[in-house]
Every structure is written in structure tokens, then in C-alpha cells.
Amino acid sequence: MWSHTHLSPEALRQKIKDGSVTFGGNKKLKIYGRLNCGSGKRMKKQNRVFFKDETEAQNLGYRPCGHCMRLAYLKWVRHKKITLFSIHFCYRKNTQNDVIFLDRTYIKSKQK
Template sequence: MLHHADLGDNEVRSKIKSGEIQFGGNRKLKIYGILKCKSGKRMKRGNRIFFNSENEAIVMGYRPCGHCMQGLYKKWKDGFVQQ
């Protein structure tokens, strides 16, 4: 898990290109989603964190975004626990 506030813009871009960053999340709300999510793009830089895999986000206790990951969000909401 990487905190956006600790990274420079060029560093974030290079990590996305290299595949080191694949998902973003809101550390206060404990939500993760894809990097192109409109909701994720609106969050404050200080609240944004990055994950290199979906499994990493799940292990850290984050839930799927209801906007960009609707299928997984519905499963989570219905009580399906991913591991």
C-alpha cells in the first residue's frame, strides 16, 4: 500500500506504467476501485492510497467501490466475503 501524499506525480505515473500500482483507494472510507473511477479521481490526495493488487486491498480490509466495481460491490453487500 502506497500513500499518494508520499509520492510525487512523476513517481505515481511511472508506478502505474510499470504495473506496480493497479488500484486506488480511500484510506478513510476503506473503499478501493480502478484508477479511472470518477469517484476516486475526486478524492483528496491525502486520503488516496494505491494498491498493487485487488487482493492486497481486500486483505487490508477495503471494500469494492459501488461505482466502478458494481458486481463485486453487490457481492460484498450481500455478504460474500472475498479472500
């Protein structure tokens, strides 16, 4: 991951040209998307970061952009809803140590 403030315009153009930068993201909102996304172009320079690929962004906890990556975003939302349902179900089913079990399930799901 590269921060926009730490790259010169020439270095950034070169990284895009040689393929070492393919996605951009917002480090405060933890959202990533395509480099040509209108939402990404409007963000502040100090919040902008760049990734080599989608896997790198996801591994760092970023979610897909709802504008330029609609299908990936909908898949992420669906997975999040299923995970939240699983946490709620586990919490209700396990009454003796529910808080510990809930925390473990939540931490485990956030790492994916």
C-alpha cells in the first residue's frame, strides 16, 4: 500500500503504467475501488492510498466501492449480513459465556 502524499506525480504515473498500482482507496473510510472511479477522484489527497491488487486491499480490511465495483460491493454486503446473523444466532444460543463467544466470533469474522 502506498500513500498518495508519499508519492510524487511522476512516481505515481510510473507505478500505474507498469501495473504496480491498480486500485485506489480511502484510508479513513477503508474503501477501495478502481482508479477511474468518480468517488475516488473527489477524495482528499491525504486520505488516498493505492494498492497493487484487490487482494492486498481486502487483506488490509478495505471494502469494495459501491459505485465502481457494484457486484463486489453487493457480495461484500451479503457476506457481512450472513456473518452478523451468525454472530447474533451464536449469542442467543450460548447463554453461559455469550460475551466471550460473541467476541471470538466477531474477531474471527472481521479477519476474513
